[in-house]
Amino acid sequence: MNTGKQIYAMVVVLFLLLIAIGGYALFDPSRSEEAKENQIAKSAERGANTFALNCRLCHGDRGQGGPEGGRLPAAADLTNPRFRGIDDTGVFTPVAFKEAFELVTNTITCGRVGTPMPAWAESQGGTLSDEQVRQLAVLITEGDWEAAQEHADELDAVATGHAAIMMADGSFGPDETELFVDNAGAFTRGQYVRIAIDEETEERLRILPDQLLVERGAGGTDAADHDSGTEIFLPGEEEPAARLSEDTEAEDAFLVVSGGQFAIGDTLLLEDEELAVTGFTSGLPTTGRTLVEDIGRTPDRFMISDSTGIELGLVIRLNSELLRVTTISDDGDPGIQLDAGVGAADDAVSFDTPLFFREEYVVRIESELMRVIEPVSLGQVLGETIGRAETSFEVSGTDGIPFDRPIRIGDELLRVTEIITPAEVTVVRGVDDTNATSHSGGTAILRQVVIESDGAEDEETELDYEEINQTVSAAIGADEETFEVSGTAGIAIDDIYRFDDELVRVAAITPARVRVERGVDGTGRAAHARR
Numbered sequence: 001m002n003t004g005k006q007i008y009a010m011v012v013v014l015f016l017l018l019i020a021i022g023g024y025a026l027f028d029p030s031r032s033e034e035a036k037e038n039q040i041a042k043s044a045e046r047g048a049n050t051f052a053l054n055c056r057l058c059h060g061d062r063g064q065g066g067p068e069g070g071r072l073p074a075a076a077d078l079t080n081p082r083f084r085g086i087d088d089t090g091v092f093t094p095v096a097f098k099e100a101f102e103l104v105t106n107t108i109t110c111g112r113v114g115t116p117m118p119a120w121a122e123s124q125g126g127t128l129s130d131e132q133v134r135q136l137a138v139l140i141t142e143g144d145w146e147a148a149q150e151h152a153d154e155l156d157a158v159a160t161g162h163a164a165i166m167m168a169d170g171s172f173g174p175d176e177t178e179l180f181v182d183n184a185g186a187f188t189r190g191q192y193v194r195i196a197i198d199e200e201t202e203e204r205l206r207i208l209p210d211q212l213l214v215e216r217g218a219g220g221t222d223a224a225d226h227d228s229g230t231e232i233f234l235p236g237e238e239e240p241a242a243r244l245s246e247d248t249e250a251e252d253a254f255l256v257v258s259g260g261q262f263a264i265g266d267t268l269l270l271e272d273e274e275l276a277v278t279g280f281t282s283g284l285p286t287t288g289r290t291l292v293e294d295i296g297r298t299p300d301r302f303m304i305s306d307s308t309g310i311e312l313g314l315v316i317r318l319n320s321e322l323l324r325v326t327t328i329s330d331d332g333d334p335g336i337q338l339d340a341g342v343g344a345a346d347d348a349v350s351f352d353t354p355l356f357f358r359e360e361y362v363v364r365i366e367s368e369l370m371r372v373i374e375p376v377s378l379g380q381v382l383g384e385t386i387g388r389a390e391t392s393f394e395v396s397g398t399d400g401i402p403f404d405r406p407i408r409i410g411d412e413l414l415r416v417t418e419i420i421t422p423a424e425v426t427v428v429r430g431v432d433d434t435n436a437t438s439h440s441g442g443t444a445i446l447r448q449v450v451i452e453s454d455g456a457e458d459e460e461t462e463l464d465y466e467e468i469n470q471t472v473s474a475a476i477g478a479d480e481e482t483f484e485v486s487g488t489a490g491i492a493i494d495d496i497y498r499f500d501d502e503l504v505r506v507a508a509i510t511p512a513r514v515r516v517e518r519g520v521d522g523t524g525r526a527a528h529a530r531r
Contacts, residue, residue: 043138043139044135044142045147046132046135047132047135047136047139047140047144048144048150048151050128050136051151052155053151053155054120054127054128056152058117059076060075061148062145062149062152063078063079063140063145064077064079064258065077076117077243077245077258078140079143079245080229080258081229082100083100083103083140083141084097084141084143085097085098085100085141088231097141100141101141104136104141105133105137108120108121108137109124109126109133110124120136121133153194164181165180165181165195166181167179168180179205187284193205193207207283207284209245209256210256210280210282211254211255211256211281212254212255212256212257212280213253213254213277213279213280213281214253214254214275214277214278215278216250216253216275217250217274218267218275219274221272221273222250223250223273224250224271224272225248225249225250226248226273227244227247228245229243229244229245230243230244230270231243232270233268234266234267234268234529235267237385237530239385241262241529243258244256244257245258255268255275260529261529262277263277264279264280287309287310288306288309289305289309289310290304291303291304291305291318292304292305292334301327305358305361305362306362306371307330307362308362311325311328312325312326312328313325330364331364334353337351337352338352339352349370353521354375357375359374360372375408378400378401378407379397379399379400379469380397380398380401380487381395381396381489381530382396382409383396383488383511383512383530384530385527385529385530386527386528387527388518388525388526389525391516391517391518392513392515393513393514394511394512395423395487395511395512395513396487396489396511396512397422397470397485397486397488397511397512398419398487398512399473399486399487401416401514403415403416409528410528411523411524411526412518412519412526412528413519414516414517414520415517415520416515417516418514418515419512419514419515420512420513420514420515421513422484423473423486423488423511423512424482424509424510425483425485425488425506425508425509426481426482426506426507426509427482427505428481428505429504430504431496431504431505432496434501434503435502436479437501438475438478439472439502440472440475441471441473442472443471443472444467444470444471444499445468445472445485445497445498445499446465446467447465447466447468447490448463448495448496448497448498448503449464449465449466450462450464451464468491469489469490470486470487471485471486472484472485473485481507487512488509491506492506493506493508493509494506494507
């Protein structure tokens with residue numbers, strides 16, 4: 001071959017080599033990114049298996065933690081967006097993601113002192129290798145909870161394989177939603193269950209999680225779809241009370257939430273939609289009876305709120321433990337005494353430790369059995385959300401709040417040490433052609449309400465006045481616009497109220513403020529929502 005042809009061949013080879021290198025450089029980043037994603041997915045999958053074997057006992061099948069996880073109430077909600085590097089405004093940042101990954105890794109490795117979370121890394125006396133810890137951190141920060149649920153289902157299929165259907169008519173029909181089995185010990189809220197139909201066919205069902213039943217689109221708003229993780233607010237609150245733990249569609253009449261304690265009648269704000277809580281439901285119906293004291297592993301005798309419906313030989317469940325009832329008696333002694341005498345006609349009873357009792361508890365005093373209907377309310381509510389550290393806060397009013405004995409908020413007892421400011425309202429006097437006059441202390445405050453008509457065009461609006469259980473605290477003159485009231489619950493700005501024959505319009509409201517001693521009589525400090 002002559003020199004010219006050699007040079008030409010070398011140029012062609014060099015040109016082809018440059019094309020190959022350029023093509024590799026062009027497509028390699030996408031191949032590298034794809035390989036990285038595959039590696040993350042594989043790590044998350046392995047982490048999901050480790051999670052199902054070790055972590056779901058406390059955090060639940062899908063990492064929801066707390067009551068929504070159906071397991072340990074104190075367990076953290078691992079589905080919180082902050083574990084995926086997403087801040088409270090919904091914005092993802094690489095820095096936040098890195099910090100979240102480090103936090104999750106360190107927590108799994110070392111545990112958390114003062115909580116039930118143990119150290120899991122072998123280096124800290126645990127059972128997981130560094131690689132297993134990393135895979136768990138990948139699962140949590142990627143949020144692949146479907147994979148965790150699938151592994152949980154596989155384990156549950158083995159654990160619950162011996163449970164048999166125990167329907168009254170011997171079969172579980174296609175339209176039935178309540179399933180009776182001979183062994184419910186291994187089942188949890190939100191769990192998926194498989195029922196074999198024949199050798200080749202099976203049906204997959206889900207045990208419902210705890211749900212809030214709600215009225216959608218309340219207050220004139222429109223019902224809408226909302227994604228899991230969406231924050232739920234109570235009116236007037238800046239901090240979210242809970243988060244959605246599952247997606248919800250506009251036509252759904254229920255919510256599955258993580259966190260929060262709500263009551264029937266509460267108004268919830270979910271993005272631009274307003275909802276009203278109408279009830280609660282659970283996939284694992286209960287007897288309605290509760291433990292009235294903490295128990296450890298060894299006690300075989302303990303007190304419950306009421307034994308009605310519980311019979312000798314019955315198998316009952318406490319969390320994930322099954323127990324068989326061998327003895328029932330009504331002589332349990334909680335060490336509580338009457339705080340004052342009780343007459344045969346009295347329906348309010350004072351105890352020296354009222355925190356012990358809950359609604360529907362049955363208590364025996366000498367030979368008489370009594371059922372607790374509810375705690376006696378002081379008629380006042382918190383005016384703001386408070387944390388564990390606050391020792392002064394707003395309340396709707398101070399009327400009826402004692403200085404000589406504790407008051408109760410949730411499970412915490414507090415003792416009021418000072419009324420910093422009383423509840424006050426500022427009003428426009430003598431509205432709607434009424435005259436401003438003097439009023440004595442104790443005058444009832446009545447709220448003006450409109451009686452709905454039958455829709456006739458010529459029918460005049462009919463008004464009425466209803467009790468709100470609030471009064472004027474002290475005598476007021478005809479020219480006073482700001483004065484003390486027993487409480488502000490039931491009073492709203494711009495609404496009209498009646499004092500004797502005078503009508504007033506409320507212009508401003510100042511809740512009362514009290515100073516307290518927190519966590520008295522052995523109770524623990526806790527955060528409380530405005531209520």
